[in-house]
Amino acid sequence: MTTPTELIMWEGSVRTLTYREQLEATAEAGFDSLALTPAAFLTAINSGLGATGVKKAADDRGIGLHLDTVTGWAPIRVPSGADDALVARFDFTVEQCLELVDALDLRSLLAVAVFDHDTVPTDTLVRGFADLCDAALTREIPVNLEFMPFWGVPDLAAAWNIVERAQKPNSGLMLDTWHFAHSGQDLALLAGIDEDVTVNLQLADGFQAPDGADLVELTLHTRDLPGQGSLDLESVLEVVQKRRSVGTAGPEVFSDRLDTESAQNAGRLLGASTRRALGIDGN
Known part of the structure; x- marks a missing residue:
């Protein structure tokens, strides 16, 4: 059984905590790194820490940093009807994101598609993703593409199509188990993805949403720790x-x-449940 190269605390799990508290939770979990959104990094920077202080606080705990969410690789950065909170969360250019990468020595970029279904041609997405990978390659960091069933790259097949066509050596896939469960959970496709492509995992459990449910609302409020729901994570x-x-x-x-x-x-809850799910030793 293959173990992950790195254990990451994703912001959604610690979204109500301050930056220093997020680092504390990450350390308590025994994880290697913390991934935050551009908005969260800017909040920490503007709290008085500055970029140097943000990086030092992580370095002092031996915690690496990743960027959770780059939307500017696509020509539409937010979905139609987005409220102020959604715009504040997602509306950042690639240039703004790369500035954070450089200032904080971030380890990876997570590309997400936050636009309505069928509003951007696939050829445009392939070019945009390839360009983002090229910019990241000069910084020697990977770019992973995540799919979400309610937006423009809705499933693993769509994400794999983009990554496969882009043909970039630093590209990979991010598989969120909650999104995978709600977009068909095509295990045969997952098993057939080229071994040279890195598959990364975001782990969340919960329940299968009924037809007609507000999937975005459920996604943001009702997930469970790995192993504490009814989704087929195993x-x-x-x-x-x-x-x-x-x-x-x-x-x-x-x-x-x-x-x-x-x-x-x-941190304790997330660390223990993640390790149990992955079948690896505790910290």
């Missing part, structure tokens, strides 16, 4: 961990219940 992990290599892995548990936990408790 089958997904069995396929991924049979690969020659596995990229990063870590929890992305958007949960109103988890939001009430302290940094220490959240």
Whole structure:
């Protein structure tokens, strides 16, 4: 069984905590790194820490940093009807994101598609993703593409089509188990993805949303810790961990219940549940 190269704490799991508390939760979980959105990094920078202080606080704990969410690789950065909160979360150019990469020595970029279904031609997405990979390659960091069933790259097949056509050596796929479950969970396709392509994992459990449910709302509030819901994580992990290599892995548990936990408790819960799910030793 192949183990991940790095354990990452994704911002959704610690979204209500301050930056220093997020680092505390990451350390408590025994994870290698923390991934935050551009907005979260800017909030930390503008809190008085500055970019130097943000990086030092992570370095002091031995924690690496990743960028969670780049939307500017596509010509549309937010979906139609986006409210102020959604715009503040997603509306950043590639240039703004690369400035953060350079200032904070970030380890990777996560590309996401936050536009309505069928509003951007696939050829345009392939070119945009390839350009982002090229910019990241000069910085010697990878770019991973995530799919989400309610927006413009809705499933693994669509994401793999873009990555496969872009043909970039630093490109990979991000598989969020919640999104995979709600977009068809095509295990045969997952098993057939080229072994040279890195597959990374965001782990979340929960329940299968009923037809007609507000999937965005459920995504942001009702996820469970890995192993504490009814989604079929075991089958997904069995396929991924049979690969020659596995990229990063870590929890992305958007949960109103988890939001009430302290940094220490959240870290303990996320660390223990993630390791159990992955079948690796505790910290």
